[in-house]
Amino acid sequence: MSLKVGLGNRSYPIHIGHDLLSDTNQLKNAITSQQVMVVTNKTIADIYLQPLLNKLSEIGIKTLDTCILPDGESYKTFDTVNQIFTALLEKGHNRQTQLVALGGGVIGDMTGFAAATYQRGVDFVQIPTTLLSQVDSSVGGKTGVNHPLGKNMIGAFYQPKSVLIDTKSLETLPEREISAGMAEVVKYALLGDESFLGWIEAHAEKLMSLDGPSISHAIARSCRMKAEIVAEDERESGVRALLNLGHTFGHAVESHLGYGQWLHGEAVGLGLLMAADLSWRLGYIEQAEVKRIEILLEALKLPTVIPAEMTEEHFMSYMARDKKVVHQRLRFILLKSVGDAFIADDVPLETLKETLNAQKFGA
Amino acid sequence: MSLKVGLGNRSYPIHIGHDLLSDTNQLKNAITSQQVMVVTNKTIADIYLQPLLNKLSEIGIKTLDTCILPDGESYKTFDTVNQIFTALLEKGHNRQTQLVALGGGVIGDMTGFAAATYQRGVDFVQIPTTLLSQVDSSVGGKTGVNHPLGKNMIGAFYQPKSVLIDTKSLETLPEREISAGMAEVVKYALLGDESFLGWIEAHAEKLMSLDGPSISHAIARSCRMKAEIVAEDERESGVRALLNLGHTFGHAVESHLGYGQWLHGEAVGLGLLMAADLSWRLGYIEQAEVKRIEILLEALKLPTVIPAEMTEEHFMSYMARDKKVVHQRLRFILLKSVGDAFIADDVPLETLKETLNAQKFGA
Structure with missing residues (x-):
C-alpha cells in the first residue's frame, strides 16, 4: 500500500509492503538517478546489501557505490557523516547523485543529513529496515547527528524523494x-x-x-x-x-x-x-x-x-x-x-x- | 541605500551605508531576537567586536554571547563550525537564537552553515566586513565549509534574515x-x-x-x-x-x-x-x-x-x-x-x- 506526505513540490510517497525490495518496478520508480550511493552499516550490509545491489544493477543503474558505516547510535556523529562525504568525493559523485539510506534511524538520519549538505543538497531515498525507523524517523525529513552536549543538535529539515518500507526486513530483528x-x-x-x-x-x-x-x-x-x-x-x-x-x-x-x-x-x-x-x-x-x-x-x-x-x-x-x-x-x-x-x-x-x-x- | 533579495517568504533586505553599524535603528530592525551570538574571528574582533556589542547592548538584547574563531580559509572546516555549536550549547542557546556573522566570507559561510544546521535551523544576520564578502558571499544563501578533497563540498542553501554592509569597515583592510x-x-x-x-x-x-x-x-x-x-x-x-x-x-x-x-x-x-x-x-x-x-x-x-x-x-x-x-x-x-x-x-x-x-x- 502507498500513502503520501503532502508538502507541495516536496511531497513524496511512502510505499509499504512485504518483500517490497524484490519489486524492480518499485525500485525503478523510487531511484531515478543513474548515479547512486547506498549508505548502510555493517550489520545491515551482511543481510540486505547484496540483494539490493543486485536489484539496482538489474534496473540499470550505471554508477553504483556503497558506503558501509559502523553500527550504533554512538556513531551518529559528524565524523561518521564525513565518511559518507569522503566516499562520495573519492568516487567523483556530483550534484546529480542520489543517496539511498538502507538501515535504521541512525543510518537514515545521517544519510539524510549527508544528502542535505553534500554539495548543498542531493536527493535521497529512505529504505528503513527497523520497526522504529519505519514508523518514525524515515518519514518527516528530520535529519542530523548528535553532539557531545546533546542529541540531534546538528541537522536539517530535508525531505526524502520517497520511502520504501519492506516489512520482511523486520523478521531478522531482535x-x-x-x-x-x-x-x-x-x-x-x-x-x-x-x-x-x-x-x-x-x-x-x-x-x-x-x-x-x-x-x-x-x-x-x-x-x-x-x-x-x-x-x-x-x-x-x-x-x-x-x-x-x-x-x-x-x-x-x-x-x-x-x-x-x-x-x-x-x-x-x-x-x-x-x-x-x-x-x-x-x-x-x-x-x-x-x-x-x-x-x-x-x-x-x-x-x-x-x-x-x-x-x-x-x-x-x-x-x-x-x-x-x-x-x-x-x-x-x-x-x-x-x-x-x-x-x-x-x-x-x-x-x-x-x-x-x-x-x-x-x- | 537598501535593496531586496526577492525569495517569497524568505526575502530579505541588504542595507548599504557608511558607518551603518553605528545606526541603532538599523541594528534594531535587523536583529530581532533577545538571544544573540556574534560569530567572528580574532582579527575582526580586535577592531569591530566591542563597538558592535556596545550597540547591541544599547538596543536591549538580553542574552549576548560571542564566539571568536581562528582567522583564515584554512580554518573553513567542519571542526571550526563545531566550535560554534559547542559555544551555543554551553551557553544554552535554543531555536529562538539569532546568529550574527561579523567578518569576511569565511566567517559568513561558516556562521550561515551553523545557522542552517544548529537545532535544524536558526536565524542569522550577515555583517560582511571585507569587500569580497560585501559584493558576493554575504548575498545569496550559499553556506558551507571545505572538505580536504574539495572546496565548499559540505554546505546548505540557507538565506540570512538581512545583510548589513558598512563600507567604513573597508578602511582597515589591506x-x-x-x-x-x-x-x-x-x-x-x-x-x-x-x-x-x-x-x-x-x-x-x-x-x-x-x-x-x-x-x-x-x-x-x-x-x-x-x-x-x-x-x-x-x-x-x-x-x-x-x-x-x-x-x-x-x-x-x-x-x-x-x-x-x-x-x-x-x-x-x-x-x-x-x-x-x-x-x-x-x-x-x-x-x-x-x-x-x-x-x-x-x-x-x-x-x-x-x-x-x-x-x-x-x-x-x-x-x-x-x-x-x-x-x-x-x-x-x-x-x-x-x-x-x-x-x-x-x-x-x-x-x-x-x-x-x-x-x-x-x-
Whole structure:
C-alpha cells in the first residue's frame, strides 16, 4: 500500500509492503538517478546489501557505490557523516547523485543529513529496515547527528524523494528492536487516536510475533498520522511538537546512559509513561490510565522504571539543554486525555520533580 | 541605500551605508531576537567586536554571547563550525537564537552553515566586513565549509534574515583584500553588464583608493545583479551558475596552492582571465577583449599569470572533482561577448589544454 506526505513540490510517497525490495518496478520508480550511493552499516550490509545491489544493477543503474558505516547510535556523529562525504568525493559523485539510506534511524538520519549538505543538497531515498525507523524517523525529513552536549543538535529539515518500507526486513530483528519500535506506535495512539490504542492493546501479542496484517496496519496507521502532522507543520513551529511526546524524558535517559545503552524506542517508552504520570499529577488524566499505559508497555516488553543511577538532577540538567526549551521554560508534551496530547509551557517545577522521583508511576 | 533579495517568504533586505553599524535603528530592525551570538574571528574582533556589542547592548538584547574563531580559509572546516555549536550549547542557546556573522566570507559561510544546521535551523544576520564578502558571499544563501578533497563540498542553501554592509569597515583592510573584492565586481560586469565594465575601468583608481561614492556604487551594482540572479534561481539549477564565471579555474588554483595562499578573489581574477582566454580560443570574443580584461585586472593589482608550479594535470585533477561537473563532462562559464556569459558543456579538451598551458593569455 502507498500513502503520501503532502508538502507541495516536496511531497513524496511512502510505499509499504512485504518483500517490497524484490519489486524492480518499485525500485525503478523510487531511484531515478543513474548515479547512486547506498549508505548502510555493517550489520545491515551482511543481510540486505547484496540483494539490493543486485536489484539496482538489474534496473540499470550505471554508477553504483556503497558506503558501509559502523553500527550504533554512538556513531551518529559528524565524523561518521564525513565518511559518507569522503566516499562520495573519492568516487567523483556530483550534484546529480542520489543517496539511498538502507538501515535504521541512525543510518537514515545521517544519510539524510549527508544528502542535505553534500554539495548543498542531493536527493535521497529512505529504505528503513527497523520497526522504529519505519514508523518514525524515515518519514518527516528530520535529519542530523548528535553532539557531545546533546542529541540531534546538528541537522536539517530535508525531505526524502520517497520511502520504501519492506516489512520482511523486520523478521531478522531482535525482539528488543520490535519492542522499541512499538513504543513509537503507542506514542501515535496516545497523542491522537484512542481507538488505535485499543487496537494495539488487542493486538499486542500478534504485533510482537510480527503477524503480517497486524504489523502492516500498525506501520501504515503510524505513518499516516505522522504524514498528516508533518504536512501541517514541517518545521515544528506548532503541532509537530506533539510528536515529541515522551521524548523530553527519553532524551535525558539516552544522554545520561550514553547513546546505545537503551534503544531510543525504549527510552521513549519510559518517556511516554513519565509524560502520562505528569499528566495525571497535573489533573489531566486518571490514575487508571497511567496504569493502562504501563500494562501495555509491559505487554510490549518495554522498560517501565527510571534507571536506578538517574537522579532528578540528571534529568534537569539534560532537559535544560533540550531543543524543546523555549525562552528558558521547560516545555512538555502532556496528555489532556488518552488520544489527545497538548503542549504545556507552564509545568510547575514541584510537580515535575514528583514525576522525576517516582518509584512507581501513577501512584 | 537598501535593496531586496526577492525569495517569497524568505526575502530579505541588504542595507548599504557608511558607518551603518553605528545606526541603532538599523541594528534594531535587523536583529530581532533577545538571544544573540556574534560569530567572528580574532582579527575582526580586535577592531569591530566591542563597538558592535556596545550597540547591541544599547538596543536591549538580553542574552549576548560571542564566539571568536581562528582567522583564515584554512580554518573553513567542519571542526571550526563545531566550535560554534559547542559555544551555543554551553551557553544554552535554543531555536529562538539569532546568529550574527561579523567578518569576511569565511566567517559568513561558516556562521550561515551553523545557522542552517544548529537545532535544524536558526536565524542569522550577515555583517560582511571585507569587500569580497560585501559584493558576493554575504548575498545569496550559499553556506558551507571545505572538505580536504574539495572546496565548499559540505554546505546548505540557507538565506540570512538581512545583510548589513558598512563600507567604513573597508578602511582597515589591506590593499590586497580590496583587489580581491574587485575581482568579483569585475565578474558581475563581465557576465552581465558591459557598461558597468566601462564604469569600473574609468573608476579603477578611485575604487582602489576607496572613494566613497565609487565604492558604494560598485557594491550596490554588484549586490543588485547577484540579488536578481539569486531570485531567479536560488538553488543553482540554471542561470545562477553564471556567477561561477572564473571559479572553475580559480578553485583549482586555490585547492592546489592550499587555501589561504592566494586570496579567493585573486584566484577568481585569474580565473576570469582564463575564462576569457578560453572564450577567445573558441571564437566567442576578440583577442583585444582578453587584453582589455588583463589590463583592468592589472590596474586592480590582481595576478594575471598561472602560478609557476601548476601544470595542466593539476588543473584537470581538481576540475574533475568540481561541483560544476555534470554527467562527467566539464562545464565552463564562458563569454559569448563581454557582458554576456553562458554555460558551455562541450568545451573540446584540446582547446581547454591550450588555455591551461598558456604562458600569456590572448596570445
